[in-house]
Amino acid sequence: MGKGCDAILAQVDAFLDGERGALERLRFAGHLALCPPCDTYVRQLQEAHRLLRMAATPSEADQDVARRLGAMGTSANKAPR
Ligand SMILES: [Zn+2]
Numbered sequence: 001m002g003k004g005c006d007a008i009l010a011q012v013d014a015f016l017d018g019e020r021g022a023l024e025r026l027r028f029a030g031h032l033a034l035c036p037p038c039d040t041y042v043r044q045l046q047e048a049h050r051l052l053r054m055a056a057t058p059s060e061a062d063q064d065v066a067r068r069l070g071a072m073g074t075s076a077n078k079a080p081r
Pocket residue numbers: 001002004005008031035037038
């Protein structure tokens with residue numbers, strides 16, 4: 001890896017989370033354009049972040065379904081009088 005890689009890689013998480021200003025993001029993107037190893041590394045991290053979000057979403061959906069089923073069960077118990 002070339003000069004500046006350590007500084008870039010140390011901040012990758014912050015950049016992926018959008019915690020940096022436009023000028024720093026530009027410098028970050030500029031480094032990736034000139035440095036294939038860092039570019040590859042960041043792409044892998046982005047993919048990992050995406051998979052983590054995908055993995056988190058179904059569990060929330062399951063909880064929503066469980067709530068609806070619970071609500072249906074409650075109303076069904078009240079219905080027969
Ligand atoms: Zn680099």
